[in-house]
Amino acid sequence: METTPTEKKSIKNFFAKLGPGLVTGASDDDPSGIATYSQAGAQFGVKLLWTALLTYPLMVSIQEMCARIGLVTNHGLTGIIKRNYSKPVLYIIVLVSYPSITLNIGADIAGMGAVGNLLLPGIPSFIFSLGFTALLMFGIIFFNYNKIAAILKWLCICLFSYIIIPFLSKTNWGAVLQATIIPSFEISKAYFMALVGILGTTISPYLFFWQTSMEVEEVRQKKLIVDKAVIHGMQTDVKGGMLLTNIVFFFIILTSGTVLFNAGIHNIDTVEEAAKALQPLAGNMAYALFSIGVIGTGLLAIPVLAGASSYMMAEVFDWEEGLDKKFHEAKGFYITIIISLIIGLLIQFLGISPVQALLWSAVLYGITAPVMIAIILHICNNKKIMGTYTNNRISNVLGFATLLLMLAAAIALIWFLLK
Secondary structure (H helix, E strand, O other): OOOOHHHHHHHHHHHHHOOHHHHHHHHOOOHHHHHHHHHHHHHHOOOOOHHHHHHHHHHHHHHHHHHHHHHHHOOOHHHHHHHHOOHHHHHHHHHHHHHHHHHHHHHHHHHHHHHHHHHOOOOOHHHHHHHHHHHHHHHHHHOOHHHHHHHHHHHHHHHHHHHHHHHHOOOOHHHHHHHHHOOOOOOOHHHHHHHHHHHHHHOOHHHHHHHHHHHHHHHHHHOOOOOHHHHHHHHHHHHHHHHHHHHHHHHHHHHHHHHHOOOOOOOOOOHHHHHHHHHHHHOHHHHHHHHHHHHHHHHHHHHHHHHHHHHHHHHHOOOOOOOOOOHHHOHHHHHHHHHHHHHHHHHOOOOOOHHHHHHHHHHHHHHHHHHHHHHHHHHHOOHHHHOOOOOOHHHHHHHHHHHHHHHHHHHHHHHHHHO
């Protein structure tokens, strides 16, 4: 059937509205997230596919609140916390969030380097890590906001490589549908650790900071006057972005849950292990798609991670901030990004393995997430801050459900680690 001009215009308008929400959602499927999802699938097959349905409305509700805060207040999340909460609250959030984001950057850089080495074994992994870090640093410093936003948008395409892989191997789609709709549980430490890992990876505090700050950038760049139409456009963007991330993480679990689990491979600690294991079982095409996807998601996620920490620090110290500014106009902002990338690169040379970095970042995220969600809910119900754009009943129900779930996940994570 031929697409009518009206339909073409509707599709074009839909994709035009996709911006910060799309990039935020796509960056959630970073190399460290891919390792988490691959391990969940390898250990438990398709049993955890139902988490994709569970987390979607929860992610949408929190990210929509963060986006709305940015649009309405024209300040990032750290700036709002600084203006409306005590200094100890601000400092605790920053002291926990910055190290966790930096560890995440380190794990992602190491994962990209290792996968690059798999594709081109003649080049050492650290050379790839160094090259990717330099490329990211150059792009973030020398490209303006519009260029960076466009590049990040296009990098989202690499995520579709994971959707293709299950169709290249034998998949029992009946079992997949059942596992997606009907939750199944195992009373074991490994199962709950995998569940907590998925929750911590999908609902990550760095996304809260990035989403809020990016909406502020959008308002400034496009000179938006916030009204119901702008809010509606933002909500479409957030829903689309979170849908993409959940579809991708669904297919990563599905890939490892059908290919690796069925082959008896139940322990995957890193993305390179997942890629290696796929090659003899699913073929060179699946292996190449998986590996390229890791590099693409790293190039997408690391600017988001580094940007989130930089916006956070700039708002704490009242520095000039913004990806639309040149280096000399926002030195503190860009130096923070450079430091984050360099520390992230050095982590693998300090004897800290990517797995260790992931573990500690997961612990720190687990501690930070419930606190951050509680603050976001409080902000979004405060008429002095949000005016007429406070939460409705559905937002509060989903927000409090997310808070309780992440609080339970944090307690479970700490209990399992101490056990």
